Amino acid sequence: MDPASDADLVARCLANEQGAWDALVDRYARYVYAIAARAYRLEPTDAEDVFQEVFARVFERLETLRDVDALRPWIAQTTRRCAVDTLRRNGRETSVEQLPDEPDEGLAELDEAMTVHAALTGLSPDCREILDRFFTRDESYRTIGAELDLPAGTIASRIARCLARLRDVLQPDPAPRAGKKADRPRVG
Amino acid sequence: MTPEERIAELLRALPTPPRGWMEAAKELPTARRELDTIVERIERDAQFRALVQADLEEALRGEGVEPTPAVVALLRQRLAR
Numbered sequence: 001m002d003p004a005s006d007a008d009l010v011a012r013c014l015a016n017e018q019g020a021w022d023a024l025v026d027r028y029a030r031y032v033y034a035i036a037a038r039a040y041r042l043e044p045t046d047a048e049d050v051f052q053e054v055f056a057r058v059f060e061r062l063e064t065l066r067d068v069d070a071l072r073p074w075i076a077q078t079t080r081r082c083a084v085d086t087l088r089r090n091g092r093e094t095s096v097e098q099l100p101d102e103p104d105e106g107l108a109e110l111d112e113a114m115t116v117h118a119a120l121t122g123l124s125p126d127c128r129e130i131l132d133r134f135f136t137r138d139e140s141y142r143t144i145g146a147e148l149d150l151p152a153g154t155i156a157s158r159i160a161r162c163l164a165r166l167r168d169v170l171q172p173d174p175a176p177r178a179g180k181k182a183d184r185p186r187v188g
Numbered sequence: 189m190t191p192e193e194r195i196a197e198l199l200r201a202l203p204t205p206p207r208g209w210m211e212a213a214k215e216l217p218t219a220r221r222e223l224d225t226i227v228e229r230i231e232r233d234a235q236f237r238a239l240v241q242a243d244l245e246e247a248l249r250g251e252g253v254e255p256t257p258a259v260v261a262l263l264r265q266r267l268a269r
Contacts, residue, residue, distance in 0.1 A: 033205035055213040056261035113201040135199035163192040
């Protein structure tokens with residue numbers, strides 16, 4: 001997991017650094033996939049087309065991004081446009097009212113999820129791996145235990161410990177000042 | 189819902205896409221170089237340009253390029269510019 005900022009990744013991508021492009025894909029692949037497959041409920045083949053279309057657009061048009069700190073909203077908007085175009089082509093959508101229920105609400109939740117995923121960089125590699133395997137790859141305790149050479153009986157407690165550490169990364173201040181603007185997800 | 193439960197819910201909200209999709213996206217820089225020759229030919233060869241407009245995927249196959257969703261999307265992007 002590359003801890004570089006989006007701005008740094010964009011600059012390195014524009015300098016044709018393959019490693020930076022790989023990191024950008026790693027960082028946003030889940031986000032694009034979730035918008036296409038979950039928020040817009042595209043069928044797998046359509047979701048794949050949208051996924052590749054979005055990354056092709058990002059790759060070809062990256063130099064047109066005026067505010068490099070706006071990479072995430074730009075990718076979200078690009079994915080939404082591609083998903084809506086796909087729905088229209090398939091005749092499943094003719095007006096905004098006919099889009100899947102409340103995609104905006106779903107997108108807000110995905111933004112929160114991206115913030116939580118970004119906070120994983122504050123954990124040890126072991127914690128990152130076990131949380132990623134269990135929650136995002138949906139692997140069983142048995143599979144995780146076999147892959148990481150851990151007794152399956154210890155997986156649950158390790159996940160609980162790592163979740164608690166991630167909570168601490170997201171909420172380092174146990175008593176935030178009243179009125180302080182929170183840019184962390186609502187995990188409480 | 190406890191904070192940990194909410195964090196778990198948000199982690200689950202972003203599942204990993206199929207590995208092949210990510211690998212294809214990562215190969216876009218390589219695909220772009222491979223498409224350079226085809227794009228140049230499209231620009232100078234009207235007959236080939238017509239073939240691409242009629243059936244882009246078949247035109248790619250004719251040039252020995254597998255028309256994966258990633259390659260097709262990239263070529264469409266380049267032609268749209």
